[in-house]
Amino acid sequence: MREQLEAIRNRAMAQLGDDASAEQIENVRVAVLGRGGELTAIMRGMREVPAEERPAIGQLVNEIKRELESRIEALQERQQRARMERALAEQRLDVTLPGTRIGRGRSHPLTQVAEEMIGLFEAMGFEAVATQDIDDDFHNFSALNFPPDHPAREMQDTFFLPGGLLLRTHTSNGQIHVMQRRQPPLAVICPGNCYRRDELSVRASPMFSQIEGFMVDRTGIVTMAHLKGVLSEFLRGLFGAATRVRFRASFFPFTEPSAEVDISCVLCGGGGCRVCKHSGWVEILGSGMIHPNVLRAVGYDPAEYQGFAFGVGIERTALLKLGVDDMRLFFENDLRFLEQF
Secondary structure (H helix, E strand, O other), rough: OOOHHHHHHHHHHHOOOOOOOOOHHHHHHHHHHHHOOHHHHHHHHHOOOOOHHHHHHHHHHHHHHHHHHHHHHHHHHHHHHHHHHHHHHHHHOOOHHHHHOOOOOOOOOHHHHHHHHHHHHHHHOOOOOOOEEEHHHHHHHHHOOOOOOOHHEEEEEOOEEEHEEEEOOOOOOHHHHHHOOOOOOEEEEEEEEEOOOOOOOOOOOOOOOEEEEEEEEEEOOOOOOHHHHHHHHHHHHOOOOOOEEEEEEEEEEEOEEEEEEEEEEOOOOOOOOOOOOOOOOOEEEEEEOOOOEEEEEEEEOOOOOEEEEEEEEEEHHHHHOOHHHHHHHHOOOOOOHOOOO
């Protein structure tokens, strides 16, 4: 039995030479030390060994086992160290090479246009106030002079939520919230997102952004002339001093009188093109003097206070200012498009 164990040791150690491969090492481990290995088989047959020889044989088995395990562990560590050294040599870092250039982040073109628009109004003394996207019927419709059966409600296909709430269809709800909380004089703009059940197309989106603006003071202090002056200054500051501005009579439930505001086409300079339908003018925003019913809804006396209001779409303005012909490009996150701005 002793001679058999020594033979197993010598044969295994010979196979575990310095040049042994990982596969050879594993083969020796399984063949000698594994569950079906030679040393395991000998330990299972110890009952056949004379009783007086069993301690010595058992001690020799354990000694061979420890010797082989130690040799296998040393070889595996050496091979792992060699693999790491090869990897480090192959992936050597040259600290003198230039680093990877990481592109700088930029504001989205809609954000750039919105910030410029807000900056122009703030330069004229307006305060920017954020208001909520989720609101109730009173603030989004009723307080803005939309009776329950008013046909103008059908012009704004609304997302309704449980509990009598809705996603605001315009930022005009901000006007109501601010006037309920504060007393005139007021010069406020309310930028934010709006939501309507529209299909995403060249000129429409189910989510879009607006800037609602209004100025309120005592009767006679804020007039239609001030409205025309503020909007003309804003539009010429945004599109250039040569931009022509005109006001056309229109209708909105929350203003009286009401006016649509046009600018000379920024693409053809007013000469006529496909974008302006060869009229030389492009509609840009809606405005008017705040309706007395709106003032009453927030607790203001129309005999004591008056003011004007306007709403301008950020996406529509960006289309004109940046010369883009499809609103969907703003939302597709195509870097080839965004990097132009």
